[in-house]
Amino acid sequence: RHTRYGTVTRVQTCALPIFSDQNLEFDEPLLRNLKQLTRAEHSWVLIHLLSLVFLALVFPGAWWLGQWRRGDYRMVFGSLLATIGLFSLTFLWVGRRGAGEATIVDSLLLAERIEAGRYRVSGWTNVFVTTGGDYELRHQGSGRLYSSGQSTEGMRGMIRAGAEAALVADMPPFSSRTLLSRVEAVGPDMSARIQTLKIGSAQSTRYEFKSDRIFNKRTEMRPVLDDLELQLTTSDSGMKPLAAWVVFDQAMYLLSLSAPQEAGAGTIARRQQSGQSLPQFFRVEDGFMGGFTNFGAYGYPAETDRKMVYLEGIPKLMQRALEFQTTRDVLEFELPSDRIRVFVETEVPGPFWLQGERLPRQQGRCLFCFDVLLESNP
Numbered sequence: 001r002h003t004r005y006g007t008v009t010r011v012q013t014c015a016l017p018i019f020s021d022q023n024l025e026f027d028e029p030l031l032r033n034l035k036q037l038t039r040a041e042h043s044w045v046l047i048h049l050l051s052l053v054f055l056a057l058v059f060p061g062a063w064w065l066g067q068w069r070r071g072d073y074r075m076v077f078g079s080l081l082a083t084i085g086l087f088s089l090t091f092l093w094v095g096r097r098g099a100g101e102a103t104i105v106d107s108l109l110l111a112e113r114i115e116a117g118r119y120r121v122s123g124w125t126n127v128f129v130t131t132g133g134d135y136e137l138r139h140q141g142s143g144r145l146y147s148s149g150q151s152t153e154g155m156r157g158m159i160r161a162g163a164e165a166a167l168v169a170d171m172p173p174f175s176s177r178t179l180l181s182r183v184e185a186v187g188p189d190m191s192a193r194i195q196t197l198k199i200g201s202a203q204s205t206r207y208e209f210k211s212d213r214i215f216n217k218r219t220e221m222r223p224v225l226d227d228l229e230l231q232l233t234t235s236d237s238g239m240k241p242l243a244a245w246v247v248f249d250q251a252m253y254l255l256s257l258s259a260p261q262e263a264g265a266g267t268i269a270r271r272q273q274s275g276q277s278l279p280q281f282f283r284v285e286d287g288f289m290g291g292f293t294n295f296g297a298y299g300y301p302a303e304t305d306r307k308m309v310y311l312e313g314i315p316k317l318m319q320r321a322l323e324f325q326t327t328r329d330v331l332e333f334e335l336p337s338d339r340i341r342v343f344v345e346t347e348v349p350g351p352f353w354l355q356g357e358r359l360p361r362q363q364g365r366c367l368f369c370f371d372v373l374l375e376s377n378p
Contacts (some may be wrong), residue, residue, distance in 0.1 A: 022327045024282075030124040031149050031178045033309045034106045038128035038176055047094055052088045059083040103129045103251055106306070107348055107364035108313045110320055117203075117235065119368075121352055122320065123181040124149070124313075127359065132173040138166035138355050141185030149180040186235035187351045190368040192269070192342050197374065198227035203275065204250060205329040223249050223337055225271055230255070230372075232344060233266035239346050243314075244269045247322070247341040250334055251275035282319060284330045310365045317367040318343060338375060344368040 008041050058080065066076045070371050106126045111119040127137060128239040132155075138144065144165035148155050157169035157175070204222035225248050232241055253276075255269040278284075321343070335341055348364045 024319060024324055026316055027124065027149055027180060028321060030108055030313055030326060031126065031180075033313065034108065034124065034126035035176055035178060037106050038104055038126065041089070041262060050087065050090060050094065054083070057083050086183065094259075103127075103131070103359060103361060105354055105359050105362040106309075107352075107354075107362065107366075108310065109316060109348055109352055109366040110317045111187060111190075111191070111319060111352070111363065111366055111368045113368070113370035114184065114234055116191070117186055119185055119187055121181075121183050121187070123179070123183075125179040125181065125351075125354070125364075126176055127171075127179060127354070128174075128176040129171050130174055131356075131358075132171060132175075135171050135177070135358065136166050136168050137179055139181060139183045139185060139353075140351060140355060141183040142185045143182070145182040147180040149178045170362060185352060188234050188239050188349050190232070190234045190344055190346075190370070192230045192232050192344075192370070192372050193270075194229070194372065194374070196227055196229035197229055197246075198225070199223050200226040206250070209328065209332065224251065225253055225275060225340075228253070228255075228271040228340075230269040230342070231259075231266050232269050236349060239349055241267050241269070241344050241346055242372070243345040245318070245343040246271075247278075247335055247343075248275070251277055252281040252318075278322075278333055279330055282315060282324065282330050284327045289354065306363075314343075314345060315369060316359060318344050318369075321367070321369045339371045341369065341371050364371050 059196045061083075062076055062080050105128075108124045110122045112122075113119055121139075121141070121191050123135075123139075127135065129135065137146070145161075146159050146165065146167040147161075148167065148169075155169055157167065160168065167179055171177055200223070201221045202224045203219055204224075206218045206222070208218065210216065225246070228246065230244075230246075232244065234241075241257055244257060246253045246255060253274075254272045256272040258268045258270070321341075322325055322329075322333060324333070344367070346366050346368065348362065348366045352366060353359075353362045
C-alpha cells in the first residue's frame with residue numbers, strides 16, 4: 001500500500017550568520033573501545049611486591065652473600081643467575097593471570113552491498129593473543145587493504161599489498177593489535193522487500209549553506225514514513241537480524257523485529273516509532289551563538305561490556321555508510337525520495353572472519369547496508 005506525499009511548502013525562514021564546522025572522529029573511538037574489551041587485568045600489587053623482593057635479593061642480597069662467603073664469586077654468580085631465572089618464570093606466570101587466557105578477535109564491520117551476495121566490507125578489529133609469534137591477519141576476498149589504525153604506536157611487522165595482501169605483526173604473549181581493513185567479499189545475501197508503505201508529511205528543519213559561515217535555517221514540510229513493514233531475508237538461515245533501521249529523506253527510523261507466521265519467510269521489520277532527524281540521531285546539536293557541536297565527536301567513555309561497545313559502535317558504522325565526515329555533512333544530507341536505506345545488524349558471519357587456525361574465537365557485529373527502491377515494490 002503506497003501513499004505519496006504532496007507538494008512541499010516552506011513556512012518559515014531564519015538566517016543565522018555563524019557556523020562552526022567540526023570533524024567527526026571515527027576510527028580512534030571504535031578501536032579504543034574494542035581494545036578495552038580484552039585489556040589484561042594484572043595483579044599489580046603482587047607484581048610490585050615481587051619486584052621489590054627481586055631488587056632486594058640482587059642488592060644488597062648478592063653483596064651480603066659475597067661478604068659472608070668471603071668473596072666466593074662462584075656462589076655469588078650462581079645465586080644471582082638462579083634468582084634471575086626463578087623470578088623470570090614467576091613474572092611470566094603472574095603476568096598471565098587475569099588476562100582470560102584466551103585468544104579472541106573483536107570486530108565491528110560495515111558490509112555495503114554491491115550486488116546480491118557481494119559486499120564492500122570495512123572492518124575495525126582488535127586481535128588479542130595469548131601465544132606470542134608472527135600473526136598474518138588477512139580476510140577472504142579481493143582488493144584487500146590494511147592499516148594498524150595507529151599514528152603514534154610503533155609495530156614490529158609489515159603490511160603486504162597486492163594479491164597476497166595482509167598485515168603481518170610480531171605480537172608478544174598477552175598483547176593486542178588493532179586493525180583497519182577494507183575488502184570486497186562474498187557473504188550471505190541480505191535483502192528486504194516492502195510489504196506496507198505509507199508516506200505522509202510533517203514539519204522539519206532544513207539547513208541550506210550559502211558559504212562556509214552563512215546558512216539558512218528553514219522550517220518546511222518534508223516527507224515522513226507514517227507506516228512501513230519490511231520482510232528481511234538472508235541466504236544464511238543461521239544468521240538472524242538483531243536490530244534494523246531505515247533512513248528516509250532526512251530521518252532515521254528504528255524498526256521492531258518479529259518472526260513471520262510462515263516458516264522460512266524471513267523476519268518482519270516494522271516502523272516502531274516516529275523517526276529522529278539525522279542531526280538528533282548523530283547528536284549534532286545547536287551550540288552557543290548559533291554554532292554546532294557534536295557531543296559524540298570526541299569518542300565514547302571507555303567501556304568494558306561487549307554489548308555496550310557493540311551498541312555504541314553501530315552509529316559510527318552508520319556515519320561511515322552515510323559518508324559523514326563533518327557536522328555540516330549531517331546537516332546537509334538528504335536521501336533521494338525514491339528509496340530507503342536499510343541497516344541490519346547481525347553477528348559477524350563466518351565469510352567475513354579473519355583467516356587462520358590460530359584465531360579460532362571471533363565475535364562482534366556486522367552492519368549490512370543497502371538501498372531499496374520504493375517504485376520497484378508493489
